[in-house]
Amino acid sequence: MKAARLARRNVLHRPLETGLSVLLLAFGVGIISLMLLMQRSLTEDLDRNIKDIDLVLGAKGSPLQLILANVYHVDVPTGNIALADARKIMRHPYIEEAIPLAYGDNYELFRIVGTEPSYPAHYNAEIAEGKMFEAAFEVVIGQEVAAATGLNIGDTFYSAHGLTDGTDVHRDKAYTVVGTFDRTGAVIDQLILTPIASVWGVHEDVEDANEEITAVLLKKKNPLAILTLPNLLRDTPMQVALPAIEMNRLTQQFGIGLQTLRAVALLIMGLSFISVFIALFASLRDRRYELALLRTMGAPPRRLFALVLFEGLWMTVAGIAAGLLLSRLGVMALGQVLEDRFHYEVTQLVPVPGEFVLAAAALLVGAVAAGIPARSALRIDISNTLGQGR
């Protein structure tokens, strides 16, 4: 019988001690792995949406809010700006590309955004079916919108005022779906895009639409744009914000919480290794006679060492496997919540590089935690142990 197999039997023979060690390790590994997966998903998502947007022009207010609302479409906009004023910036020689966005209303909580075809083009969103919007009140919808609302090409719908509820429905002008986008993985999947003119059209009766837009996504031609534009805007109701810097600030604020969580997870992992260590030492004291017996039956000391080491490794491997499984269940559960509440997709289930490091490190520490009791198995005096007769 191989030492590894006997080790597994021995470990399973002590379900409580083994269970505690495995459980602790599973939680430690699970939390860290969950953090790695979420982090990967988050940064990929953030980066995908920032994609070459250097600056965002919008109404004065919180720059972070400006970014969240217009790049990620998760917050309410800071306000509107006059298209005429924005044009001056959009035509600035330091600017290579400018994509105007005008927030309209929502349909079943999916945002209707007035823009130009350059916006989907920026995210490489191809038309899956139908055609690109041209006239006012034509819309092209993202994959998520299509899946959630069941809208098809040729369908019409009325928008609801604002961004967050569906109570105040505009009954005057109906939107017509003329196309759908391929899945991009970017926020476009969750948007309803239409020419800016449709947004103005809807609100004609509410305010004297002096041609206002919400924001402009800017791509710089010259790095000096980042220094020059804020000065140009100092005495206007407009501002520019840098997505990369704002998101960095945001993740750093997240960071403190994440660091605390990581410290707790490492603490749990540390406890689990102590638990493996104690479980093996206690079982060793309990099994001195058994181990001495194995020696008399022909197992040399190195086999006893291997046996105890394997027992520790079994617990470690089981803990790591359970932890990685746990984190994936966690991603699926959290992903469901995030998608239901924020239309934010988390699908990172493929192992990320950090997880290999995590598993390797846990295995190594597990081997060390098992190695110390295993060494003491080498030193058992079989004659004294068996002579006591017990």
Next chain:
Amino acid sequence: MLKTQGLRYQYAGADTALAFPDLHMDKGDELLLLGASGTGKTTLLHLVAGMRTPTAGSVTLAGAPFSALNTAERDQTRGKHMGIVFQTAHFVRSLTVGENLALARSLAGCAPDAAVIEGLLQELGLGHKLNARVDALSVGEQQRVSIARAVVHGPGLILADEPTSALDDANTDAVLTLLRNQAKRTGAALLVVTHDQRLKDRMSQHVELNPTS
């Protein structure tokens, strides 16, 4: 099969060394080592089994020097050529009766053979205990299983340390008969160490150990 020469053993802190009579056993021989407590019976058994290294003298097993081997080599040689029945039966508790026997065979380098194990258990009246947990056996059953474990790999030498001290007359007879039958069946030499005078009349060859010899 077994030859000892001038075996002496001095415990750390003891004034004098224990000296033991030379033993010579061929295959199929039976020998009873009798002695009161303190005469070093168990020490002699452990020297023969290579579980202790003698202070002086040597043990030769199957014609080859045994006591001069290193620890790991002695462990492996012992596993292959000897079967030991201890005073108190102990097993690998995570394994079943059958698996404990299979483990003894595998450590001795024998191929796993379910038929041998089942046949042996049948013979000892334990056929129905093949898949039983060792913790679930009665004391008498445990002693019989430990005899089975001592012979399952066909060793040339069977050592028994006080196999009957905890048993009544009827069981003493039964255990001794089992040991002798198994030794005879496999042609092994049988060395029994005991203070149990009841065995004296039942085994022809015996050596008495004297205190402070």
